[in-house]
Amino acid sequence: MRFFLAHFKLRDKLKTVRITPRWFHLGLFLIVLGPGIITGAVDNDIGGIATYSSAGASYGYTLLWVVVLAIIPLAVIQEMNARMGAVTGKGLAALIRENFGLKITFYALIALLIANFANIIAEFAGIAAGGEIFGISKFISVPIAVILLIFFILKNSSHKVEKILLIFCLFYISYVVTGFLAHPDWHSALVGTIMPTVNLRDVGLVTMIVTVIGTTIAPWMQFYQQSAVAEKKILIKEYRYEVWDTYAGAFITEFVAFFIVLATAATLYKNGIIIETAADAARALIPLAGRFAGTLFAFGLVSAGFMAAMVLPISTAFSISEGLGWGAGLNKKFREAKQFYIILISLIVVSGAVILLPNLNLIKIMLFSQTINGMLLPVILVLMLIIINRESVMGNHTNTKTQNVITIITTAGVITLTISLILFTFLGK
Amino acid sequence: MRFTENIVGLKVYDHSNRLAGKIDDLIVSTRGNYPKVNSVVIKFDQISFIGETPLIEKANNIKLIVPFSQIIFSPSKVKLRLKEEELHSRYMTKDEILVKRDLIDCVIVTSGGQSIGRVNDVVLFEVGQELEIFGLSVGIVGIVAKLGLEIPIELLDKGFGKSFVETVINWKYVKDYHPHKNEVILSVSEKIEAAGQIDYIQSKETKKPSRLKKPPFIIIPWLLIEKAFKKKSSDQTK
Numbered sequence: 001m002r003f004f005l006a007h008f009k010l011r012d013k014l015k016t017v018r019i020t021p022r023w024f025h026l027g028l029f030l031i032v033l034g035p036g037i038i039t040g041a042v043d044n045d046i047g048g049i050a051t052y053s054s055a056g057a058s059y060g061y062t063l064l065w066v067v068v069l070a071i072i073p074l075a076v077i078q079e080m081n082a083r084m085g086a087v088t089g090k091g092l093a094a095l096i097r098e099n100f101g102l103k104i105t106f107y108a109l110i111a112l113l114i115a116n117f118a119n120i121i122a123e124f125a126g127i128a129a130g131g132e133i134f135g136i137s138k139f140i141s142v143p144i145a146v147i148l149l150i151f152f153i154l155k156n157s158s159h160k161v162e163k164i165l166l167i168f169c170l171f172y173i174s175y176v177v178t179g180f181l182a183h184p185d186w187h188s189a190l191v192g193t194i195m196p197t198v199n200l201r202d203v204g205l206v207t208m209i210v211t212v213i214g215t216t217i218a219p220w221m222q223f224y225q226q227s228a229v230a231e232k233k234i235l236i237k238e239y240r241y242e243v244w245d246t247y248a249g250a251f252i253t254e255f256v257a258f259f260i261v262l263a264t265a266a267t268l269y270k271n272g273i274i275i276e277t278a279a280d281a282a283r284a285l286i287p288l289a290g291r292f293a294g295t296l297f298a299f300g301l302v303s304a305g306f307m308a309a310m311v312l313p314i315s316t317a318f319s320i321s322e323g324l325g326w327g328a329g330l331n332k333k334f335r336e337a338k339q340f341y342i343i344l345i346s347l348i349v350v351s352g353a354v355i356l357l358p359n360l361n362l363i364k365i366m367l368f369s370q371t372i373n374g375m376l377l378p379v380i381l382v383l384m385l386i387i388i389n390r391e392s393v394m395g396n397h398t399n400t401k402t403q404n405v406i407t408i409i410t411t412a413g414v415i416t417l418t419i420s421l422i423l424f425t426f427l428g429k
Numbered sequence: 430m431r432f433t434e435n436i437v438g439l440k441v442y443d444h445s446n447r448l449a450g451k452i453d454d455l456i457v458s459t460r461g462n463y464p465k466v467n468s469v470v471i472k473f474d475q476i477s478f479i480g481e482t483p484l485i486e487k488a489n490n491i492k493l494i495v496p497f498s499q500i501i502f503s504p505s506k507v508k509l510r511l512k513e514e515e516l517h518s519r520y521m522t523k524d525e526i527l528v529k530r531d532l533i534d535c536v537i538v539t540s541g542g543q544s545i546g547r548v549n550d551v552v553l554f555e556v557g558q559e560l561e562i563f564g565l566s567v568g569i570v571g572i573v574a575k576l577g578l579e580i581p582i583e584l585l586d587k588g589f590g591k592s593f594v595e596t597v598i599n600w601k602y603v604k605d606y607h608p609h610k611n612e613v614i615l616s617v618s619e620k621i622e623a624a625g626q627i628d629y630i631q632s633k634e635t636k637k638p639s640r641l642k643k644p645p646f647i648i649i650p651w652l653l654i655e656k657a658f659k660k661k662s663s664d665q666t667k
Contacts, residue, residue, distance in 0.1 A: 094536075094611075098534050098535075102534065102572065102575055102576065103575075106572070324546060324572070325544055325545070325547030325567075326546060327544045
């Protein structure tokens with residue numbers, strides 16, 4: 001409550017203080033900034049880093065154009081969520097329940113829960129692997145991470161958690177620095193970025209392109225960003241700032257991804273090293289790009305894992321609680337949102353505990369999560385398209401014809417890619 | 430006791446017992462302690478008249494609001510009392526709401542501002558020839574039943590030897606509702622236990638039977654366990 005009062009006071013202050021329009025807009029942008037950038041940053045979680053590292057290690061600079069191109073569908077889809085959140089003040093799960101009833105909501109939420117649970121396990125695996133590079137056993141790093149996460153979440157309002165997450169976003173600079181430290185061949189990188197090359201006969205290459213785009217757009221992102229916009233009470237009149245926040249988020253995702261591909265292309269690809277996980281990439285970087293570069297990469301890994309292990313449980317708990325009508329949100333006290341906090345804490349504790357189990361096959365868990373995400377994403381995108389075109393929900397802010405053409409083409413493209421990804425996964429190619 | 434979800438979709442027959450359409454929604458007047466269903470929205474497959482006015486050609490899939498007094502309601506089917514051309518369709522007024530569209534899936538908020546769930550279904554009571562809203566079904570059991578997953582509950586019911594309850598918030602605790610916000614506001618703060626509950630067994634009797642066939646691999650072991658329990662208890666009594 002205090003946050004909202006402060007937030008609104010600041011908004012009023014900005015309107016009364018004599019400032020130039022440019023500073024006024026910048027001020028409002030800084031207030032609204034958060035949901036889009038955080039969603040974009042968390043998109044480069046452990047799974048994302050693994051995919052981009054693998055793309056760079058296996059195909060060098062040739063896939064940089066895919067990373068740049070992925071900004072478009074990401075920005076288009078996330079903008080719809082930002083708009084729905086600002087117009088309705090509700091999260092995506094609530095809108096799905098109110099427009100399509102319990103059955104569709106329930107099964108969508110079950111799929112989201114399973115996929116996110118597998119993802120959270122992978123985030124803890126990243127924290128554990130990153131910690132081990134620094135010589136810290138997973139039996140120390142994971143419990144510490146669990147305690148810190150619960151402490152951050154229980155002790156802080158959504159506003160403070162957002163601030164913490166924004167600080168974590170800065171740590172992604174480590175990947176940009178690593179990219180420079182790897183001394184890439186800038187000429188080849190430029191060619192790879194602006195000259196798309198696809199050899200359709202190379203099944204491995206096509207699979208990698210599909211995987212890169214499939215990793216970039218995941219269902220949790222739609223649920224998270226919309227609920228973050230709704231919880232922050234961003235109004236439709238401030239929506240244009242939220243659009244910039246969303247576009248900035250999409251840009252940051254791919255900017256960081258670009259440097260991860262660059263770093264691994266310049267080192268691992270050059271030396272013919274193929275990797276499976278993000279931790280493999282960090283370990284392999286040490287002898288090739290120096291201890292500092294490898295350490296930075298591992299630091300980025302721990303930070304990305306920690307950030308995603310905070311965002312994903314919040315998003316999952318919020319969506320489930322909202323879909324079933326329970327109180328939700330970090331601004332609420334425990335007794336006001338019992339179910340929300342129970343789901344949130346259980347997800348963190350259980351995922352942390354699972355990582356400590358011996359003989360855990362992380363690659364299988366990741367593939368499983370990717371498959372569930374791939375099955376859920378088309379459903380969510382179609383539901384979103386229907387909702388955003390309903391005047392009864394969106395008023396004057398439904399999609400225009402042009403927006404519909406762009407979103408339908410994007411949605412169809414993303415659906416085709418994710419279905420192909422599932423097929424590639426099952427066909428084992 | 431009836432559940433709205435079981436009434437919506439019921440087939441509607443005309444006065445000569447031919448299929449005319451199906452129930453699409455129920456309309457209640459919000460005046461009074463327990464709102465009465467005063468009209469039903471019927472989706473006619475094909476219609477030649479609107480009121481007494483003949484149409485230039487038959488219209489398909491038309492929704493009309495028909496007063497409750499013009500239908501004969503039974504749990505399995507609905508019959509029109511009058512001929513098509515004698516039906517007096519009407520418009521909704523300001524103090525009326527659609528039960529399915531405006532109440533089901535709404536968030537239930539206590540007077541303290543706490544969200545306690547969503548309306549899974551609206552429970553109705555038959556009073557003579559009329560239907561009245563009794564309350565709002567809320568809670569996990571209601572969700573499970575609505576998803577058509579009654580079998581686990583039935584097994585748990587038998588297993589624990591006690592009946593699971595479906596929580597129904599009595600309509601008298603409903604203070605206000607905002608269909609545009611999808612919210613129902615209660616007059617009570619947190620003590621929802623006082624609002625009223627219905628046994629799952631009791632509610633089940635009035636519901637459609639589950640469409641799922643009982644899988645034998647669950648039922649057979651359960652029957653064996655049940656038999657063993659019975660045998661054990663009869664041995665003990667001996």
